[in-house]
Amino acid sequence: MAGWPVYDHGLELNCTENSGRKELINGYLSKSDDDDVKWDNCGDKLRCLFDQVLMVLLRGVYTKNGSRPIPALLGDGRTVDLFKLFCVVRERGGFVSVSEGKLWGLIAEKIGFDCSLCGSLKLIYYKYLDELDQWLNRITRDRVSVNGSYECGGSLGLLSLELENRLRNFSIDEKEVKKDGDIQYGNICNYVDVAVKETSHLPDVRAGIEVHDVVVKLAANDRERLCDSLVFAGKAKKNVINEDVTTRKRKRDMFRETLSWMIRVAKNPCRLSIGTLPGSSGGKESGWKELRSLALSIREARLRKRCTDLNDQQSQFHQKKHKMHPSMYEDNIFSDQLSAEGLRCSERILSLSNTPPCQCCKSFSVNKCKLKNPSESPLENRLHKKEQVNADISVMKREIINIEDAPVENHILVGPRFQAKVPLWTGIISESDSKWFGTQVWIPDLKEEQTSFSETKFLGKGRSLSCNCHLPGSVECHRFHIAENKMKLRRELGLAFFHWKFDRMGEEISLSWSLEEEKRFKEVVRLNNPFLGKSFFPRKTRMDLVSYYYNVFLIKRRSYQNRVTPKDINSDDDEAEFGSVSEAFGYSAVKVRGSEPLICLQNEQVMDLD
């Protein structure tokens, strides 16, 4: 329970999120009203942030209008501190007001240049910083309209609003920075460091750097931001899970609900209402209180992390309107994804498409960002598995290692519930207790084997490409050979033919289906739930349906694909669109046409197929 000591504090923070903390911060901020700002002492962090944001902007926006070399040089080769310039100008009301007030000389003096250079500075400001300025203004302007719509909750549209909100805060912070001196900044930094340390999940330095890196990237693109908030949430969850596993053993059923609750709570530290813990009323689990407190401590930790995060992002602790954390959208995304991907085999398929975080950050598509999320499910799963672990010391040891290494992958579980009982080898063969060796269904004809021994090397005969059919290669020809081979097999195999259900194989299955039923089947499959449709076919057994599906339906679809979309063939994806094959291909195709089965009707059948 590493998080316990900070729990009370955290709760307080939670409750006072929108008012209390603001006051707290304002308290910090209002200590000093110095107009004269000591920019040089302002700390490298802020400067660094500014530089990176600017870089991103320059790269993104300014590329159209030609390049902007960094650092910015004056005519005489001296470099201009853009950060300082920007801050000072914004302090005086921005480019327009400075120009109108003819304050450029003053600005030049402020940042340590001669008044005569005011023209150059103006130009540099215009070229380098005006866009940033306007961008920040735009966001600030949008604030009012943004505020109204916060309540609605989580769509992507809102997300972008959220982003703007964040960036607006950023701009506000920039203003604040002007008012605050280095003292405040230092205080805040201290506070942040303490918070980070208290969080105890992330080593402070690393977290800081990571967060910081992330922020800069975020500034460029809102999708990227989504991405990173997912990374954060993922991290927090990892922490949650690790901590959880080591500290508690709980019943599984209880656990699943709790986990989701915990994640919800932990992820949304800003929400005042924590809600009730599911299962608590049931009272099955006496340890739920502990769990709850654990979750709360995580929530607290996360809140702190978020503070750190914001701090780094905005160089300030100040946050006026921050009501929603991007990670809140995560739930929606996750559930969206679940519904999109379906519930099946989530692990394999999702994990397949997982991308490492760095790629994720580069990615500009929301879809890709979503992929970050599935990391939860294996983790969850691991958690479930671990629930089962008896108090095995080695497991505990492993887990401790897990936490230290911030593991990405799972480990083999050890304990009496996992390993097989392997008897010691005595050298004496234990008696086989079984009379079961399987039932012989087929034994090769030894005589035949001997006679054909010389050719056994090439026993498997390939498809014969020559035949006596009227039109070799035609549909009828193929069908004839299939039937021929089938008859041959049937003759050879005897009873085994029926044991292996070869008699219930192939498109002949469709003979027992009426046209009407086939149509209906197609409809049901189109609804993407074939065996919901059991009720649609009262006279068919489940096995009939499966058999029809594999032997007729899929083959039909496949043969369509083979012909029409040979580049895009997929008989394994049930969701794949299937082309329009003729209504009753199976039936009409298998039906023997009177007494002329061998006459290859060249066009008719082919037309049928398409």
Place this chain on the structure above:
Amino acid sequence: MRSSSFVAKADYYPKMRSKDKISYFYDGDVGSVYFGPNHPMKPHRLCMTHHLVLSYDLHKKMEIYRPHKAYPVELAQFHSADYVEFLHRITPDKQHLFMSDMAKYNLGEDCPVFDNLFEFCQIYAGGTIDAARRLNNQLCDIAINWAGGLHHAKKCGASGFCYINDLVLGILELLKYHARVLYIDIDVHHGDGVEEAFFFTDRVMTVSFHKYGDRFFPGTGDVKEIGEREGKYYAINVPLKDGIDDASFARLFKTIISKVVEFYQPGVIVLQCGADSLAGDRLGCFNLSIDGNIFVLIMLQLTGHAECVRFVKKFNLPLLVTGGGGYTKENVARCWTLETGVLLDTDLPNEIPDNEYIKYFGPDCSLRIPNGHIENLNSKSYLTAIKMQVLENLRCIQHAPSVQMQEVPPDFYIPDFDEDENPDERINQHTQDKVIQRDDEYYDGDHDNDHNMNDV
């Protein structure tokens, strides 16, 4: 005539056993098992495989058995009795009544409950157990059960489409007659269930080649996982990244497996041939072809999935071959049919004979599939590092006091394999292209001939 291009391949291994007795297990009931809509595991692939095996007339060289349905008590040799009992009892209609148990045993989602679930488990587990027993009693040299190989299943729960771990059950059976069993797993997923079951024992060495990282299922299988207690160094993991190609896989496989067999001297080998390591698998991410070949210097080097089987067969040890993953049905059928042929020392022509399912193999209806084109993220240095690590761990077993080495099979044989052969000296693309081109020409010519004949 058409097959002549494969003669060279077969002759490449002069020391093949002349005649193996093969037992092949199949039950027609598995074909109609259905996991549910959109579930990638389709037991119908077994039906397709069997059908293709017979289309190639391979049944003329082997005995085919219908496995007995394993009894719950047999399944409980490894699995916990409560889990087996639950599997036995649960049906799709009743599953909502047992939500907590479902969660406890990890059923639902990946491992849905469907009709005949338990019977399906009984069949595939019975097949592997029967196969092991036939091997034990020396009724055959090689036993094949493509329905088996469900390597994720755990002692007390299902995992990754696997409910009952037939491999563990089969190996336990083999352990009654053999001091040491070697388990090799070439599924794209880590063989975690088997490794976990034998994590503490030196009587089973598990070797798994799999994709590892990026949260790929099941997330275990780091090279650092080597077993514990007596089993320390008796679990080998070869973690690979996306897109490994034929050549590097074959090299790695041969190097490691030949060393493993040399050091460990197993009495019997169990080979899990999961076909999801093939290129184009729905869930996999490797580039393996079914039966590839490349030129190294002037020598034809066989690669691909089937080459692993061919290589393992050459040890002349009793061999239990099972299926495993594989989620692109037609490729699974292709792969396992070809591997059945490999085990029967029979080369199969590339043109799939006309059969009921021929359309699944369209439009070109050929047996061998090309390599994939996923970017190979396995750098040479990465593979070397992995190989060195594995071999280093392997050397530790020589010093382990608990190894029992009394049993050395009489016809023990380690095939020549030159591991020092330089991969850089593989033929360049140009030469490769030439080879491919020549192949094409060959077939074109063949077609032409046929047409001519028809015209006549």
